[in-house]
Amino acid sequence: MHKLAKVFSTIRTQTGKLVQPLSAEDCCVQSMPDASPAKWHLAHTTWFFETFILERFETNFQPFHPAFRILFNSYYDGVGEQHPRAQRGLLSRPSLAEVQAYRQNVDQRLLALLAQTLAPDQAQQLSALVELGLQHEQQHQELLLTDIKHLLAMNPLLPPYLASNAMAEASDSTAAATALSWQPFAAGVVEIGHAGQGFFFDNETPRHRQFVEPFSMASRLVSNGEYLAFVEDGGYRNPLLWLAAGWEWVQQQKLTRPLYWQAAYAQFDSAWREFTLHGLQPLALHEAVIHLSFFEAEAYARWAGARLPSEAEWECAAAAQGADHGAGQGADYFGVAWQWTTSSYAPYPGYVALPGAVGEYNGKFMVNQYVLRGSSSATPDGHARLSYRNFFPATARWQFSGIRLARS
Numbered sequence: 112m113h114k115l116a117k118v119f120s121t122i123r124t125q126t127g128k129l130v131q132p133l134s135a136e137d138c139c140v141q142s143m144p145d146a147s148p149a150k151w152h153l154a155h156t157t158w159f160f161e162t163f164i165l166e167r168f169e170t171n172f173q174p175f176h177p178a179f180r181i182l183f184n185s186y187y188d189g190v191g192e193q194h195p196r197a198q199r200g201l202l203s204r205p206s207l208a209e210v211q212a213y214r215q216n217v218d219q220r221l222l223a224l225l226a227q228t229l230a231p232d233q234a235q236q237l238s239a240l241v242e243l244g245l246q247h248e249q250q251h252q253e254l255l256l257t258d259i260k261h262l263l264a265m266n267p268l269l270p271p272y273l274a275s276n277a278m279a280e281a282s283d284s285t286a287a288a289t290a291l292s293w294q295p296f297a298a299g300v301v302e303i304g305h306a307g308q309g310f311f312f313d314n315e316t317p318r319h320r321q322f323v324e325p326f327s328m329a330s331r332l333v334s335n336g337e338y339l340a341f342v343e344d345g346g347y348r349n350p351l352l353w354l355a356a357g358w359e360w361v362q363q364q365k366l367t368r369p370l371y372w373q374a375a376y377a378q379f380d381s382a383w384r385e386f387t388l389h390g391l392q393p394l395a396l397h398e399a400v401i402h403l404s405f406f407e408a409e410a411y412a413r414w415a416g417a418r419l420p421s422e423a424e425w426e427c428a429a430a431a432q433g434a435d436h437g438a439g440q441g442a443d444y445f446g447v448a449w450q451w452t453t454s455s456y457a458p459y460p461g462y463v464a465l466p467g468a469v470g471e472y473n474g475k476f477m478v479n480q481y482v483l484r485g486s487s488s489a490t491p492d493g494h495a496r497l498s499y500r501n502f503f504p505a506t507a508r509w510q511f512s513g514i515r516l517a518r519s
Contacts, residue, residue, distance in 0.1 A: 115241055116225045122245050123218055125491070126156065127211075129255050132272055135207045141200025142265050146258040146509065151183065151199045154210045156248045157217045158183035162190060163469060164240050165220055168233070175213050176205070186475075189468030242310055243469065249491040253511075256388065256489040261509045264371055264386045271390030288334035288397040293327040293518065296427060303426045304459055305498040314473040315498040317461045321423040326517055328420060328428040332443050332450070333411065333514040336396030338403075339383065341411050342368050352413050357406030360506055370402040370508045401448045401513045405481045405505040408451040408514045420517035422454040422500070425484045430497055445495045448513030449483040456480040456502035480504050487511035 130138060130149050138149040147155075158179060166172050174180060182202065184193040194202070205213070221241070229237060256272075263270050304318035305311035347367045350358045360366075368374065371386040372394065383394040403411075412418050420428070429444040444450075457477050464474035480502045486495035489511050503510060 115238055116222055119221065119225070119241060119245060120218070122248055122491075123214070126153065126248060126252055126255070127214070129252060133259065137259070137262070138207050139200065139203060140262055141197075142258070142262040143509075144197035145507070146261050147196075147199050147254070148202070149255055149259060150207050150210050151202065152251045152255050152258070153207075153214060154179065154183040154205075155185055156244075156251050157210075157214045159247055160221055160241075160244050161217050162187075164237065164244065165217065165224065167240075168224055168229075168237055169220060175216050179205075179213065187468045187471050189471060240469075243472075246310055246312070246494070247472075249494045252491050253487070253489045253494075257510050260371075260386075260388055269386060269391050272388040275387075275389030275392075286395075286397040288336060289331060292330040294330060294428065294432075295327045296323070296325065296424070296431070298323060298325045301423055301427045303423050303498070305496075309496070311496070311498060312473055312500070313465050313470075314458070314462070314477075314500050317459060318498075319460050323421070323423055323427060324519065326420070326424050326519055328424065329417070329516040331515075332399035332448055333415075333516065334396060335385070335394050335398055335400045337415075338369065338400040338411060338514075339394070339396065341414050342372075344414070346410060346414055349414075352410045354406060354409060356505070357404075357410060360404075360406060369400065369407070399443065399447050399513050401487070401511050402508050403451075403512055403514060404508040405451050405503075407508065408512070409453075411514060412516055415516060417516040417518050419451055419453045420515065422452040422482045422484055424517055425450065425452055425515070426497060429484070444484075444515075445486045446488060446490065448485070448487050448511050449501050450485045450513060450515040452482045452484055454482045456482050456500070476502065483510075483512055485515075 130153065133149055138153075141148050141151075161175065162180065162184075166174075180190070181192045182194045182205075184190055185196075186193065224237070225241070259272055263272055300320050300322050302318055302320055305315040306318050346352060347361060353361060369385075373384045373386065373391070384391050385394045386392075409419055432444065458474065462474070464470035465472065481504075483501040483503065484499070486499070487510075503512070
């Protein structure tokens with residue numbers, strides 16, 4: 112258990128570091144119902160360890176605060192009631208300091224539990240739940256950054272999350288992306304899903320076979336410059352490029368560009384800029400375009416004379432490029448942007464959810480969402496893998512999501 116305790120401490124400490132640049136006020140505010148305050152993320156990840164592990168394994172368990180069981184329960188109906196998601200930003204109490212004390216208390220108790228000698232079956236169950244909790248925490252580390260970015264972008268001051276050298280970043284903002292090429296793949300039966308050792312979520316299994324027709328995959332992600340051409344060609348004004356539901360959404364939201372793009376920063380200035388975690392920066396034309404919804408990604412692919420890949424095609428191509436965990440020739444399969452696929456988020460053949468309340472982690476969301484593959488610049492190190500299945504609704508655009516094109 113010593114190794115697991117060390118990993119536990121490292122990951123929990125990293126979460127704390129993510130909120131260090133923020134004020135207590137920053138940590139309390141909720142920018143939209145789909146996002147959560149940083150303080151809530153800190154408490155919810157702690158709630159996970161307290162509720163699913165300490166409550167089960169700790170002798171004479173007592174909750175840190177009885178009300179936290181409801182306040183920081185996200186969606187686990189098997190555990191009980193939840194505070195309304197859209198009202199998380201109204202929780203001015205408990206204070207940030209009390210939430211930090213909650214984290215410290217649960218950390219100490221869980222480390223003490225890991226130091227105990229347990230029966231082999233109990234030790235195995237404990238280890239599995241702690242690892243699940245740590246993977247869950249890493250997911251929330253990325254969500255922390257996406258939600259913080261959305262919050263700061265709503266502020267008229269456009270404050271940066273982290274300081275940066277804007278002049279240095281601006282110097283290469285007009286650099287061109289590398290030439291896009293197409294990598295062909297023959298038709299055939301491919302295997303997708305988790306294989307081998309290491310952690311995996313239940314939705315990545317079982318590994319199974321799928322048939323794919325001949326296809327080609329783009330050698331890199333779509334760039335800001337390429338997406339800008341779509342914008343300036345009237346992409347957001349042409350209903351023929353959009354799925355019906357996407358066009359209705361664009362019209363209702365009055366969308367004309369990606370979420371964090373700004374066209375006119377000052378009078379007589381038409382240069383495009385993008386709000387980043389480092390504040391407002393010149394739009395770097397060579398970098399991958401991010402923060403796109405499925406609808407935007409699908410419309411761009413149609414405009415570009417291509418399409419989005421299925422998740423089977425994506426996994427096949429990424430594996431062929433040796434791109435697992437960002438290694439190999441196809442490095443931008445990982446670590447830049449999550450990539451939309453045309454695959455609806457549904458169970459694999461033979462899928463079985465985990466027993467108990469933790470079984471609600473993935474299975475209950477397998478409807479009305481699309482699968483994204485890869486990982487992003489906000490994904491914690493070591494959290495990505497070839498079989499990882501992220502998922503969001505078609506309108507979600509505050510995540511670090513981008514486009515990899517495919518062709519038949």
